Amino acid sequence: MSSTTTSTEATTLRLTSPLPTPKDLEALIQTLHREITSSDFSLPAITRLLQSYTPSQDDYAPYAHFDTSKPYTRNLVDDGNGHFNLMILCWTQGKASPIHDHAGAHCLMKILDGELCETQYEWPKEDEACGNSPMRVKKQTVHGANQVAYIHDQIGLHRISNPSSTRPAISLHLYTPPFDYCKTFCESTGQARTSGRCVFYRDFTKKNKQEAQQFPLPNPRAVPNVDVAGAAATAACGGQMDMSLRSQRPMFVPSK
Ligand SMILES: [Fe+2]
Numbered sequence: 001m002s003s004t005t006t007s008t009e010a011t012t013l014r015l016t017s018p019l020p021t022p023k024d025l026e027a028l029i030q031t032l033h034r035e036i037t038s039s040d041f042s043l044p045a046i047t048r049l050l051q052s053y054t055p056s057q058d059d060y061a062p063y064a065h066f067d068t069s070k071p072y073t074r075n076l077v078d079d080g081n082g083h084f085n086l087m088i089l090c091w092t093q094g095k096a097s098p099i100h101d102h103a104g105a106h107c108l109m110k111i112l113d114g115e116l117c118e119t120q121y122e123w124p125k126e127d128e129a130c131g132n133s134p135m136r137v138k139k140q141t142v143h144g145a146n147q148v149a150y151i152h153d154q155i156g157l158h159r160i161s162n163p164s165s166t167r168p169a170i171s172l173h174l175y176t177p178p179f180d181y182c183k184t185f186c187e188s189t190g191q192a193r194t195s196g197r198c199v200f201y202r203d204f205t206k207k208n209k210q211e212a213q214q215f216p217l218p219n220p221r222a223v224p225n226v227d228v229a230g231a232a233a234t235a236a237c238g239g240q241m242d243m244s245l246r247s248q249r250p251m252f253v254p255s256k
Contacts, residue, residue: 019045021052025059029078029086036083036176043150047108050148050174055112063088064112064170065201071095072160074200077172084176087200091116091169096161099135099187100195101153103179109149114162114169117142118149121157124190133190157185 019035022028031049035041067073072095077086091114099121109116120138138156142163143149151158162169183192 017045019049019052022049025053025055025077028053032078032080032084032086032174036080038083039177041176043106046174047148047150050108050110050172051146053110054146055110055172057113060088060112060170060172064090066090066092066168068092072097072162074198076200076202079178080176082178084174085178087173087175088112089171089173091160091162091171093162093168094165097159098184098195099157099159100185101157101183102151102175103182104153105175105177105179107151108174109143109151109160110172111143111145111147112170112172113145114164114167115142115144116169116171117161117163118151119159119161120151120155121159121185121187123153123156124185124192135185135187135190159187 019031020027022031028049032046035046035049063075063077065073065075067090071092073090075088075090077088079085099119109118117140119140122136122138124133124135135157141149160171180197182195182198184195185192
C-alpha cells in the first residue's frame with residue numbers, strides 16, 4: 001500500500017486532525033495563520049484550538065486596554081493577513097453591546113477573564129422590517145472563563161453584556177472573514193441600522209508598532225463613515241456601538 005498522501009487526503013487530514021495546543025498567544029496566532037488562509041477551514045478544529053488555549057494575563061495584558069467611558073473596548077491582536085481579525089475586547093462592568101449581526105462572518109469568542117452574558121435573538125421577520133415588533137430572545141447563556149462561544153448570522157443575532165456590576169471582563173474574539181461594518185438592532189422595535197465603521201486600538205506590540213509606522217492611526221477628524229445619527233439611535237435602543245476612533249493609548253484596568 002502506498003504511503004503517498006494525496007492532496008484530497010491531506011485536506012481531509014487538515015480538516016479533521018486536532019491542532020497542537022498553543023503554549024501561548026503567539027503560538028495560537030501562528031496556528032491561526034496556518035489554518036485560516038481562505039473560507040475553507042475547519043470550524044470544529046479552530047473551536048477546539050481556542051478551547052485548548054490556556055490564557056495567562058502576561059499573554060493578553062498588553063492588548064487589554066479599557067476605555068471605561070465605553071461599554072467595551074476593541075483591541076486588535078492580529079489581522080490574519082486579511083483572512084481573520086483576532087481581537088481582545090474589554091468589557092466595562094454592567095455594560096453591554098447593542099444587538100448586532102456579524103456581516104456573514106464566523107465569530108468565536110473565548111472568555112479570558114470574568115464572565116459574559118450572551119443573549120441570542122431571532123432575526124426580525126420580513127414583515128417586521130418596518131420596525132414595530134419587539135425582538136424575540138432565543139436563549140441566554142452566561143459564559144465563564146475559558147469557555148468558547150460561536151455565532152454566525154445563520155444562528156441569529158446577539159448582544160454581549162458584562163453581568164457584573166463590579167468586575168470588568170476580557171474576551172478574545174476571532175472574526176473570519178474580517179468585516180468593517182455590521183448591523184445593529186433596536187430591541188423594542190427590531191429596526192436595523194448599519195453600524196458606523198467598526199474600529200479598534202491596534203498599537204501595542206513591537207510587531208504592531210512596526211506596522212503602525214507603515215499604517216499610522218487615522219486622525220479621527222479625517223476619517224469618514226462615522227455614523228453619528230446611527231450611533232445616537234442605537235444608544236436610544238439600549239446599546240451603543242463602539243465606533244469612536246482612537247489615537248491615544250487608554251488605561252489597562254486589571255480585574256481581580
Ligand atoms: Fe458579536
